[in-house]
Amino acid sequence: MINFTNKYNINSSHIGLFANEELNILPDKLIPGDLVAKIKSFIKKIPKKQKKNIITFDLSENQKCYLVIIKKSKTFEINNLGGQLKSIFANEKDAKELNFFGNSKSENTINEFAYGFALKSYNFNKYKSKKNLNKQTLSIMSSEFKNLKTKYNYLNSTKEGVFLARDLVSEPPNVLNPKKYTEEIARLKKLGLKIEIFNESKLKKLGMKSLLGVGQGSENESYLVTIRWNGARKNFGKPLAFVGKGVCFDTGGISLKPARFMEEMKYDMGGSAVVVGLMKALALRKAKVNAVGIVGLVENMPDGNAQRPGDIVKSYSGKTIEVLNTDAEGRLVLADALTYTEKKYKPKFIIDLATLTGAIIMALGEEYAGLFSNNDKLSDQLHEIGNEINEKVWRLPLHKNYDKLINSAYADVQNINYAGGAGSITAAQFLQRFILNNTPWAHLDIAGMAFSKKAASLNSGGATGYGVRLLNDFVKKYYEK
Numbered sequence: 104m105i106n107f108t109n110k111y112n113i114n115s116s117h118i119g120l121f122a123n124e125e126l127n128i129l130p131d132k133l134i135p136g137d138l139v140a141k142i143k144s145f146i147k148k149i150p151k152k153q154k155k156n157i158i159t160f161d162l163s164e165n166q167k168c169y170l171v172i173i174k175k176s177k178t179f180e181i182n183n184l185g186g187q188l189k190s191i192f193a194n195e196k197d198a199k200e201l202n203f204f205g206n207s208k209s210e211n212t213i214n215e216f217a218y219g220f221a222l223k224s225y226n227f228n229k230y231k232s233k234k235n236l237n238k239q240t241l242s243i244m245s246s247e248f249k250n251l252k253t254k255y256n257y258l259n260s261t262k263e264g265v266f267l268a269r270d271l272v273s274e275p276p277n278v279l280n281p282k283k284y285t286e287e288i289a290r291l292k293k294l295g296l297k298i299e300i301f302n303e304s305k306l307k308k309l310g311m312k313s314l315l316g317v318g319q320g321s322e323n324e325s326y327l328v329t330i331r332w333n334g335a336r337k338n339f340g341k342p343l344a345f346v347g348k349g350v351c352f353d354t355g356g357i358s359l360k361p362a363r364f365m366e367e368m369k370y371d372m373g374g375s376a377v378v379v380g381l382m383k384a385l386a387l388r389k390a391k392v393n394a395v396g397i398v399g400l401v402e403n404m405p406d407g408n409a410q411r412p413g414d415i416v417k418s419y420s421g422k423t424i425e426v427l428n429t430d431a432e433g434r435l436v437l438a439d440a441l442t443y444t445e446k447k448y449k450p451k452f453i454i455d456l457a458t459l460t461g462a463i464i465m466a467l468g469e470e471y472a473g474l475f476s477n478n479d480k481l482s483d484q485l486h487e488i489g490n491e492i493n494e495k496v497w498r499l500p501l502h503k504n505y506d507k508l509i510n511s512a513y514a515d516v517q518n519i520n521y522a523g524g525a526g527s528i529t530a531a532q533f534l535q536r537f538i539l540n541n542t543p544w545a546h547l548d549i550a551g552m553a554f555s556k557k558a559a560s561l562n563s564g565g566a567t568g569y570g571v572r573l574l575n576d577f578v579k580k581y582y583e584k
Contacts, residue, residue, distance in 0.1 A: 104224075104240040105217045105255065107248040109133065112202060117195065118162075119169035119188065119203040121212075126151070129173070131206030133244050142168060157187055167195075171216070173207065178215055179493035183560040185219025192239060199238075205245030213251060217243055218258040222561040225266055227273040257388050261575050264384030265568035271376040272554060272566035276352035276369040280323040281400035284351060284372070288328050288379055288398075294386040297331040311439040313418040317432040318401035320356055320409025327440060330382045330396040334389055335584070342393040343582060344450035345382075345574065346440050348433040348457035349375030349400040356403045356429030357411055370566070371433070373553030374456035375400065377570035384575050391583045397444050399436040403429070415514045419443055420537050423514040431518045433457050434530055438537040445542050451582075452481055452543040455534070456570055457550075462526030464551040471497040472569070473548035475531035481543050484581050485573070493560075494573040496547065505532045 111133055118138075121129045126146050128139060145160050145168070158170040169191070171184055192201050205213045220241045228234045245251055271279065271287065279287070285300050292298055303324050306315055311327065318325035331342075350371040354360060360368065375398035382396040410416075414426045416435075420442040424435065437455055444453055463473040472489075474496040476482040482498050489495040508529050511517035516536055520529040531546045538544045552569040559567070 104238060105221050105259070106240055106242040107252040107255070108242055108244055109246055109248045111135070111204075111244050115200070115202040116165055117167050117169070117192070117198050117201045119171060119201055121173045121204070121207050122146075122170050124172060124174055126170070126172070129206040129208070131204050131245070133246060134204050134206060142170075146170070156184055157191060159191065169201070169203075173212065178211075178491060181212055181215040182219035182222070182493075185216040185221075186223035186561045189220045189223040189239075200240045200242055202242050202244060205243045205247070205251065210247065210251055210254060213243060213245065214255045214258055217241060217255060218262065219561060221259070221262050222265065223563070225269055226563060227270065227565065230275070260387035261384045261572055263387055264380035264571045264575065267383050268376040268380030268568040268571050269562075269566040271379060272370055272373050274369070279351055279369075279372075281318070281326050281349070281351055281402060282324060284349065284400050285326050285328055288330065291330065291379075291383055291386065294383065295332070296382060296386050297333070299329045301327040309419060309443070310417070311419045311443070312416045313424055313435045314399050314401065314439040316410045316414065316416045316426065317350070317356075317403050317435050320406045321402035321404040323351075323402045325401040326399075327443070328398050328400065330379065330398075332382055332385045332390065332392070332394045334385065334391050335393045340393075341451040342395050342448055343578065344444050344448055344453045345378045345394065345396045346437065346444055346453060346455040347375030347378035347396070347398045348372070348436055348455070348459065349398045350433055350436065351400060351402050353403045353430070353432065354405055356409050356432060357405050358428045358430040359405055360430060367554070370554045371458050372400070373458045373549060373566075376553075376566075377456045377549070377568070377574070380568060380571040381574050384571060385578065390578060392578055394578070395444070395448050395450070397440050399440045401432075401436055403432045418537065420539060422516060422536065425511040425514040425517040427517050427521065428519045431530070433459050434518060434533050437534055441534060441537045441544075442539060445538060445540060450542065452478070452545070453538070454481075454545045454547065454574065456547045458553050459548045460527045460530050460550055463548040466499075466527065467497055467551055469551045469555055471495045472552045473527050474498040474545060475501050475528070475535075475548070476545040477501065477535060477538065477541070478543035478545065481545050484577060485545060488577045488580060489573055492572055492576055494569055496573075499528055499531075501528065501532055501535060505529055509533050
């Protein structure tokens with residue numbers, strides 16, 4: 104929790120403040136003179152060439168100090184400092200509050216620091232019998248606390264979107280089936296979002312047989328959900344569109360996955376979680392933009408009614424697809440969702456997100472999402488924002504020469520490349536065939552980014568919420584007026 108105040112409690116057991124690289128305390132009128140003198144006496148004992156970003160020392164038996172060294176840093180490095188402080192402070196098991204002097208010349212530095220602390224604070228202990236109830240608060244003390252708090256609301260709205268995405272990805276698959284997922288999305292109506300839920304009956308009438316084929320082996324019904332935010336005036340222009348893959352659990356279907364690590368396939372709805380989290384963030388901060396989020400929600404299971412390798416289905420676009428591997432199911436869901444989005448909303452652009460291929464993890468690991476696009480401007484914008492906030496993307500090629508790898512002998516297209524190689528590229532090349540009117544489009548393969556087994560600067564391992572901050576800042580910088 105982040106709190107803003109203009110009062111300093113002299114009995115605070117944990118205090119913090121900023122210093123520059125020379126270990127000089129940055130001035131602030133709220134810091135008592137005697138406290139400054141005391142801290143400076145401790146600083147004299149610290150080697151000048153120390154390389155730590157955060158230095159801790161005991162001012163007394165009852166008071167600990169955290170000295171945060173501020174350098175000429177990029178925004179994400181300030182975020183990381185906040186996350187690092189949270190990691191250190193978390194070791195103080197009984198500590199409830201860290202009183203931090205906002206003694207920085209930059210309001211942006213203070214807020215981005217607090218933002219990093221907040222993002223790192225996330226944990227998912229919903230199903231633990233014994234929960235850690237020690238919620239720690241970072242109280243920022245500044246004479247400009249009201250202004251800081253107002254400006255922090257933007258970051259806090261984004262954080263809430265990130266946390267929703269993390270929550271959704273973290274839920275066990277026996278809880279978050281497609282039906283339950285629609286109910287979670289419907290809760291967002293109270294924020295002013297317009298939600299429309301298409302059940303299987305409606306999807307059949309629409310002709311979304313590509314999406315429906317993925318879920319036909321499951322007892323749980325499949326859905327498509329649209330989430331609309333109208334924050335700009337009606338004649339503002341075409342909406343922005345975001346599409347997410349929501350495979351709530353992926354066994355691979357008849358093309359069954361190996362048992363080892365299959366439990367991780369509850370994360371296969373990570374792309375949809377980003378879209379839902381983004382729409383919440385836009386609504387919370389009342390973004391001056393019109394946007395729509397579309398998620399296809401299915402469960403890929405093997406049973407007597409499951410889709411078979413060799414089946415041919417007709418997509419919403421009218422194109423036929425030969426399903427050679429039922430474990431290449433996410434692209435079948437996205438195929439219908441992409442065409443529907445383009446036809447229904449005629450958007451300014453479409454960005455889809457999916458934990459689509461293992462091949463992208465082999466190529467980029469957990470450092471970059473794979474970016475594929477038919478539009479250089481859209482790609483450049485995403486790349487720039489990704490580098491600014493450290494949610495990085497790396498563009499890979501699309502080219503007509505890859506088409507021969509997914510051309511089918513019996514249908515318009517096949518869902519995998521049997522020749523081998525270029526797994527992520529041919530998956531994106533498949534998706535591109537369902538963008539019918541040359542709408543600017545980008546595909547983000549986030550298979551390596553949606554979750555992590557190890558902790559990182561701004562998360563503690565597990566669901567990361569990657570993509571919510573990227574797309575939120577992308578919208579803010581380039582598309583809000």
